[in-house]
Amino acid sequence: MFDTVLVANRGEIAVRVIRTLREMGIRSVAVHSDADAGALHTRLADVAVRLGPAPAVQSYLSIERVLAAAEQTGAQAIHPGYGFLSENVDFARACGDAGIVFIGPPVAAIEAMGDKIRAKRTVMAAGVPVVPGRSEPGMDDDAVAEAAVAAGFPVLLKPSAGGGGKGMRVVRSAGELAEAIAAARREARNSFGDDTLLVERYVGNSRHIEVQVLGDAHGSVIHLGERECSLQRRHQKVIEEAPSPLLDTSMRASMGRAAVEAAKAVGYTGAGTVEFIVDADSPRDFFFLEMNTRLQVEHPVTECITGLDLVEQQIRVAAGERLPIDQSDVSLDGHAIEARLYAEDPARGFLPQAGTVLGLVEPSGPGVRVDSSLAVGTVVGTDYDPMLAKVVAWGPDRETARARLVGALGRTAVLGVTTNAPFLRALLTDGDVVAGTLDTGLIERRGEELTAAEPVPWSVHAAAALALQLEAEPAGPVVDRFDVPDGWRLGEPAWTVRRLQAPGGEPVEVELRGRAAAAELRVAGGVVPSRAVRVGDDLLVTVGDSTVRYAVAHVGGSVWLAADGHVTELREQERLASAAAGSGAGDGVVTSPMPGTVTVVQAAVGDEVAAGTPLLVVEAMKMEHVLTAPVAGTVAELGVTAGQTVALDERVALVTPAAPAPEQQEN
Known part of the structure; x- marks a missing residue:
């Protein structure tokens, strides 16, 4: 067994792998970019090594830097997690050349299954059914378009490399093809360094079911049941469960056998997943989609119903051990x-x-x-x-x-x-x-x-106003009565007004007087006794007869409140008003809908554009968003360039609306 294992990943999967290494008594090495310095996975590991700047290509995707970190720390093996280098055949090969064990399948299996085109041919030879379509290597844009038309719309464009829904596009008409092909290639190239595309018939009313397989280097391959992954958006899984509510015992056995045959066809070892698409109207018809030659995001649901730690099994198989069970020992509990x-x-x-x-x-x-x-x-x-x-x-x-x-x-x-x-x-x-x-x-x-965003209850606005009031009050004994912002004055205390607004909502005025621990709120002309006190890190708020315990935090003029699964951000309306005043420029203003990086600028100042014309592309967290002209007119301002970072709601362009056509004079 290994003494030291490097985890070539970040976030929750790095944390999860490190915890299993700790349970196995193996020294763990974390790696990180500058953006992740001090992140939880670096603090849980026994050793943490800096890879480089925030961009993944200079840190988590740098084979040279990851291997240098392994050599520096004496790591005998590397666990790649998922994403990043987990299915990179060059990385797996480089690990072998450096005398480091890659905790994953053999290079040949990654090559065979990492290329979706080759994978379909391999499993077809093993008798596994595949989705109809065209998967010839090296198809140019014209060939992809021709294949899409031949398959019949709608079709699905898929990158040959990678996974996770990145670069996938559903195309419903020939008119959408050119833009969809360009976007799919661009996203695939940015995510996987390979823009090769294949075309498949799009099965609209479909269910996505995958089978977990596990193999060792001694010829044993088993499956651990299936997972239902049909709840998706943009081809990205959202909810996963095991077992699938669709399959009966016979279907489970049939799909499991197909998955094992697909894995055996490439000499698979370690943990992997064979993904199938099932026609919801004809559930006994299933087609091979792809094989993920790595751990899946959703592996915990399989662990919960089988009692197996899949990360531990990956490590043991990589160390040369045999699987501890055979197919007859697999049982699904709950x-x-x-x-x-x-x-x-x-x-x-x-x-x-x-x-x-x-x-x-x-x-x-x-x-x-x-x-x-x-x-x-x-x-x-x-x-x-x-x-x-x-x-x-x-x-x-x-x-x-x-x-x-x-x-x-x-x-x-x-x-x-x-x-x-x-x-x-x-x-x-x-x-x-x-x-x-x-x-x-x-x-x-x-x-x-x-x-749809739910309207924020008035009570939450009241709690936010009390939290702001509590924050503004001096701690400890009060020396000068005028230091307390509670509206005190000779005679009746004054009412103060806080105008609060949830992003995308309407401003709400909350009137209050007194200190937070013994305040009064005015609601619809009536006065309601109120109280807000700290309880540890939380805030206990009483408004009238109702008491709610909120987790609370604030920064700047924003108050974040959480209770019963609802998290609300409320901002002081004055701050929103000044921010809005700086951006008003009519209907032609284009703002970034998310923080990210401009990857493509498709227009120039002076261009005449129609409403809906693409102007630029903003990418964040591997997702692209095309910003278009909101009105027909002239591009009067384009304040960004490719490679530039932009903030949420930052103004990036301005289109001056076209002048209305003069009315025809009556003769």
């Missing part, structure tokens, strides 16, 4: 569901968010597991994937697991960074999800039912 917590705003089209974690509440309880890299003070930037944590719940049956997960998400709060937690709870309580009637288009069909 049900597990996982929710991915992202730094994103569902009400704004799931755009990535950034910020500093000011406060943190993570759930616990029977059957609840949290894989997280979060800590108070963590800076969530735009350099990497927006996934922050995974909340997992196990139960003896599916409904128990689902209910536990809904409850756990209600006890999850990240203050300082907007997350998708309310969306996850809404999704898990959707009628079809409760019934297990899932497909990959469900989230898109539900739309605003799941993503």
